[in-house]
Amino acid sequence: MSRSWIKRVVARARVRLERDAPERDMDEEMRFHLEMATRRNMERGMAPDDARQKALAAFGGVTQHRETALEAVPGHWFDELRLDLKYALRTLRRNPGFATSVVLTLALGIGATTAIFSVVNGVLLRPLPIRDPDRLTFVGWDFGKGGPSSLSPYKIDYLRRQSRSFAGLTTYKNAEHNLGGPNGRGVLGLRIAPDFFEVVGASPVLGRGFTEEEEKPGGPAVVVLSDALWRNELGADRGVIGQQIRLDDSTYTVVGVTSPAFHVPGNSLDEVAFLVPLRLEIDVREKGHNYVAIARLDSTRTRTQVLADLESVSRAFVAEHPEIAANGTAEHYRLAAFDELYIGPQLRRTLFVLLGAVTCVLLIAAANAANLLLARAATREREITVRAALGAKRSRIVRQLLSEGMVLSAVSGIVGVVLGTWGVRVMLALSPTQLPRADEIGLDHRVLAFSAGLVLLTGLVFGLTAAIPAGRLRLSAVLGERARGASASQRSRDVLVMSETAFAIVLLAGAGLLLSSFARLRGVDPGFTAANVTAVRFGRMPEGYDNAEAIWRFERQLIDRLAEVPGVQSVAGLPNFPLERGWNMTVARSGVAESGDGDVEYRSITPGYFETLRIPMLQGRTFTAADTRRAPHVAIINASLAKRFFPDGDALGNALDMGRYKNQWFSEEDKSPVEIVGIAADVREIGLDRKPKRTVYVPAAQALNAMSARPPLLVIRAAPGTALRVAVVNAVRSVDPRVGAPQLQPMPAIVGASIAEQRFQTLLLTLFAGTALALTAIGIFGVVSYGVQQRVREIGVRVALGASSGQVLRLIVGRSLRFAVGGAVIGVVGALGLTRFLSSILYDVKATDPLAFSFAVTTLLGVAFVASYLPARRATRIDPVRALRLE
């Protein structure tokens, strides 16, 4: 008994393996059966024809047997599906033009959507490649203004001492060195705290991490290399441990190599080449928030407990250190998801907006494809009805059309994914800002699953649109009446026009908003004149330029030389270019400690600054060569700061305390007050879309401190056509030939770069909207052309009965416009709901801006009119005699 059971299982398994093309075998087998029966009948004396007739009769319906028999074959549904697909492929191959246009339309939609989705996936969705990333979090400091910043050493130390929420709290800081010596290639690295590997969960695979002794000041110089560096530069030599490498002027002993998967959470450090120990000096006066803190949450604590703990620690901190927390209890520690700190809500929002927009494009593309399929289904009405009359089940016909839809969308999906991967590359190349985690953007199972989902969905949606009216076909359709007016498929087509219009309106409104926001942004007066100004940037300075004095000497000599160059109108040194990152300073009215403002932009500049950038002076004087280190310290403030500190207009002659908060000085040198000698107009220093910040300017000569010990930056105003590059290189060489040639950049380019991200968003969305508009136009054109073709007879009758060509035009265009207007109304309602997601990336434009909306509606209706007018004109040329003879 049990033996026979096993035999059965084995035999059954063999059947499954051997089975091939059962339906073909079956046909042959039944043919054989019929022949044998016919022969027997003939042997019994029947005439050959009779014999065959009798055999056939005895056999019954061949197709029916075949189907019943097929159903007994395992997996018959699969074979049926295969048949459907085979048939679909064959039909499509016979109509290459139709298939190509559908595939191209859909592939573009799927490709664009796949491209955007893979960016969203890489940047936002993909889990970070570290152990238990859910429990890993950044800890930042919120200054009461939103987004968290990194931490100062003291704040890290305080949190370590006071909080019980973390299983570990580690920190790192960026480091930059030249590999192999001062002239080597610059590589990026990290200084990491002792417990970094443990907390992040990524120990070196070769060698070890750092020991406690190595973390101490004066400990041995050791380094852990990244897998990439080890592989690419050291030939993956396993004997590297214990060897020495040079970073700038120092020699380090290699103690370990990271795993290939090692990844520092947060994008800016994706290309980490080395890790060296961080020696954190805890000093309450160290103000720089330059340390990124990563914490591993204690697994026994809930998130609520952690947040409560953090809040009480923050309150204790603010109470203990009012001199550091200038904004009082508004400041606090804050957990930040990795993407919050590195990706930011803005980018997240933008990416989702783009994904939504591109999905609209895809839907329009699918509608167009459905349209084509419908039109073709209608021309196949006869074939389908004949098949129905011959007994094909309705479900079978619907399934057939669905299969065609699926085949089309699957092919489009493959083409689309190829287009998409290519599109992502183009997009990343065009993108002005380095996207975070850009190296992780690419095809993975998630993107493929997403695309497969798109394929399935579009296939289903547009297959069904075509199949449903076909399923409703009745025999009467073939029995003559060709001019049935609005057929079932006509209704579907009208719905398609409406939904296309609606989606297109949403996209056009969005693009209109972004365009108008971008135009306003470009039109913003930054407060300075960028034209004819060139920015000069120096890279690493050679040995000897490690202090502010040396750099200042170099800078001053260079400025003097450059000022003599013919064509140069003025030159100035500055700490950072406008619209690029700047410095903050705590400033108070002298002697009025409570007035301390910790959020003032701080610029140490040379005398030619206001002249070079053409920033108007409102009152008082600019700096001069006489404002030397030994002269009384002076400052110029901008209008915003003057208004804040001296609302009565008595700023000139008054004094400021710099770097002082309440009773605490941050630096001994700053103790003497500075006198305000001038008021300058406001400048949008931190972004064209941001209000001017309160700013204080001091003469560079009077502000030689650690902050100014950095490679110099210059702005030069020169007459157009001045050969600046040569002049600058020569001047640098004459001051110090060891200093490398600087980088020159026109100031307008810096202004442009500051809004490049907005430009890119606007470009992409406009591109999508344009595509949507074009697809909609094609769709409407197709629908109307088809409608005209179907109504030739009816129109012929109308013309014969005296309808003017104007009336015919009105008839056709009117119908199409009616649905376009319907779609536009739906679209406007939808857009009103959706564009508010744009509001955070809009500048000076409301998300419901009537101009953008009316632009969208007029453009679309205009296009819809043209797209229906062109085919409608053909209708007016219909010759009634020929039209009536058509049947």
Next chain:
Amino acid sequence: MADIERGGEVIKGTLDLLVLKVLQLGAMHGWGITELIEQRSENLLSVNQGSLYPALYRLVRQGLIRSAWKTTANNRRARFYELTAAGRDALREERAQWERLSRGVNLVLRTTGD
């Protein structure tokens, strides 16, 4: 498709048994199976092609018979079916079961006939 002239249609469920039995005599194609059943039953039974082929495929699927394309005596290609070892076991079982059933049915019919 009952062929009333020549006798009754094969009772549902017994077709499998008959097919297995016929194949016990040797490998045979579908047409031959029909013919053999009709001959052996002295034309009392006829096989409906509409149920024969589904039954054959079902038995193949169950692993009780297997099929192979061979040449007939008349040099025609045909699909021949033959019993598998599992099929032989199944035939024994089903036959025993059928005999029990028919004996039971006969006994009942006889007693009530008096």
